[in-house]
Amino acid sequence: MTAKFDFARVTQTTVRDLVEIFGPSGVSVDREKVTAYSKDEVALHLWDKEYTADVVCFAENTEQISDLMRYANDKKIPVTPRGAGTGLSGGAVPAFCGIELSLERMNKILEFDMENLTITVEPGVVTAEINKAAADHGLLYAGDPCSGDASFIGGNVAENAGGNKVVKYGPTGNHVLGMEVVLPDGSVTWFGGKRRKDVTGYDFVHLMVGSEGTLGIVTKIILRLLPSSSFVVDLLVPFADVKSAIKAVPAIMTEGKSIPSSIEFIDKQSMLLTEEYLRTKFPFSNEADAHLILQYEGNERERLADEIEKIGDICLKQGALEVFVADNRTVKDKLWKGRKSVAEAVWAHAPIQVSNEDVVIPASAVADFMRELDDICHGAGVKYAAYGHLGDGNMHVTLYLEGETPGWREIIGDVRQKLYTIVIKLEGTLTGEHGVGLKRAAYISQFLDDAQIDLIRRVKLAFDPNNILNPGKIVPWE
Ligand SMILES: Cc1cc2nc3c(=O)[nH]c(=O)nc-3n(C[C@H](O)[C@H](O)[C@H](O)COP(=O)(O)OP(=O)(O)OC[C@H]3O[C@@H](n4cnc5c(N)ncnc54)[C@H](O)[C@@H]3O)c2cc1C
Incomplete structure (x- = not known):
């Protein structure tokens, strides 16, 4: 299925009409402001044209x-x-x-x-504020993306954000019970609610989760x-x-007989760049080719200590050089600041x-x-830093070139394609938490068959026959 859409441009009359809806302080045509709001965290030079x-x-x-x-x-x-x-797929790019x-x-x-153990929020609440509000009530909101100090919960829902606790608690979608x-077309509806079970009709809650702002606006x-x-240790x-x-x-x-709340991976290059960026040191950063961060939770101190000891022994048996236990706030904060930075x-080192x-x-x-990643990068003279949520098999690979390399787009683009070919061969997928958005839409047909891409387009048009909500994302359109 293909479909062609002719969109209208915004005119002065449109702006006047928008001021009627949002009031004068709710509308801006200031170029600097509009340009700033037309970006996310995808590096601008990756786009083939300016999107504003x-x-x-x-x-x-x-x-x-x-x-509206x-x-x-x-x-x-x-x-x-x-x-x-804070998106990394151009989802919010117009x-x-x-x-x-x-x-x-x-x-x-x-x-x-x-009583229901729920929190109801607007979409613009910063994720970390929800973590904190829950903790203040002795509860846990288990969504924990590395961008949590900045990202909004609405963006997390739209991207089905993952993060550091997915191995035990699942991604954002596992924590969403309902949404307005x-x-x-402007109609307002509720999907789900405070109910823990609900099979009345389709599961629209989890169709909306991860729909990248293409099916509706979560309010x-x-x-x-x-x-x-x-x-927590x-x-x-x-x-x-x-x-x-x-x-x-x-x-x-398996031998540890419990699921940690985090299994994070940092390769040597990522670790060295993080040390340089934060002007700090982590143990064995020069000797180790990889570091794992594991997190365990429990309610009995002694039992947790026994568990940690057992896990430490397993790691040493598997070839760990050492096991460092972070059980006080200062050391924990340093560790997670490192992981989240x-x-x-990596981008500070290789911005372009x-x-x-x-x-x-x-x-x-x-x-x-x-x-195989190491082989192709070496073969092409491209550097990489790999880190990510190893417990979920979700690897963030940053491919980069240092200095000024003529034809760098083609060189990086070629390695990117080779990387995707390996991922397909190993039965992996294109994106685990950052989304397809604008950045990866041209690659989706390598990962999903025609029947599924066609279905995505038909679902989109069932919600949005005029394709006016966040068009151009996830799958290519004519
Ligand atoms: C340093 C860094 C670390 C990161 N770490 C992680 C990580 O660990 N895990 C992870 O999953 N991601 C991570 N990300 C990516 C990013 O933070 C997430 O995708 C996050 O969920 C985006 O939220 P946002 O509020 O910034 O959304 P935006 O970037 O503003 O938008 C993202 C998408 O959501 C849509 N959207 C936003 N709000 C709504 C709404 N209310 N209704 C409908 N659609 C909406 C937009 O249209 C867009 O398609 C990281 C990013 C950075 C820069």
Whole structure:
């Protein structure tokens, strides 16, 4: 199925109409502002052209968004929702100009329900504020993307964000019970609610989760909270070689007889760049080719200590050089600041000639993937830094070139394609948590067959027959 769409441009009359909806302080055509809101964290030089909206609007409530969508649908003007703009796939980048819709002013925690163990929030609440609010009530919100200090919960829902606790608790979608949504024609509906079970109709909650702002605009979210553990211990485990670190994971899970809340991986290059970026040192950064970060939780101190000891022994048996236990706030904070800064550290080192990948490999094939990645990068003279959520097989690979290399786009593009070919051979997939967005839409047909791509287009058009909500994302359109 292909479909052609003719979109209208924003005119002065449109801007006047938008001011009617949002008020004068809710609309801006200031070029600097509009340009800033038309970006996310994908490096600008990766785009083949400049993508800038005509106008940015700042919503304060559901009614305004409903009015906007009714208007935009009628006039055939594209609308691109935007959270905090920390996305890594160009999801919030306006592929066809039009209206950029910022959700940043919808930033209230609306309700804490201690009986149902839920929190209801607006989409512009920063993820870490939800973690903190839950912790203040002795509860856990288990969503934990590395960008959590900046990203919004609406963006997390739209991308089905993963992060550091997925191995035990699952991605954002596992914590979403219900949501209020404005559909592309302006109608407002609720999918799900505070109920723990619900098979009344299709599971629209989990169709919306990960739909990258293409099916509707999420305006309220009900999240599941969990009891929090009394004690949390983090381990930093250096391994001499990458293969031993990867092969340790199944032993940690099976012989350890418990699921850690985190199994994170940092290769040597990522570790050295992070040290340089944060001006700090981590143990064995020169000797180890890979570090794992493991996190364990429990309610009984002694029992947790025994468990940690057992896990330490398993790691040493699997070839770990040492096992460091972070059991106080200062050491923990340093460790997680390190992990959460890896991406920025790599980009600070290689800001231009770069591509960030987010592939997922079945656990049994991650070691093969890393070996083949090393081979192709060496063969092409391209450097890489690899890190990520090893417990989920989700590897972030940043391919980069140092210095000024003529033809760097082609060189990096060629390695990127070879990397995808390996991922397909190993039965992995294109993206685990950053999304397809604009950045990867041209590659999706290598990973999904025609029947599925056609189905994606038909679902999109069932929600949005005029294709005005975030067009140009996930699958290619004519
Ligand atoms: C340093 C760094 C570390 C990161 N670490 C992780 C990580 O560990 N795990 C992970 O999963 N991601 C990670 N990311 C990627 C990014 O933070 C996530 O994708 C995050 O969920 C995006 O949220 P946002 O609010 O910034 O969304 P934006 O970038 O603004 O938008 C993302 C998408 O969501 C849509 N959208 C936003 N709000 C709404 C809404 N209310 N309704 C409908 N659609 C909406 C947009 O249209 C867009 O398609 C990282 C990014 C950076 C820069």
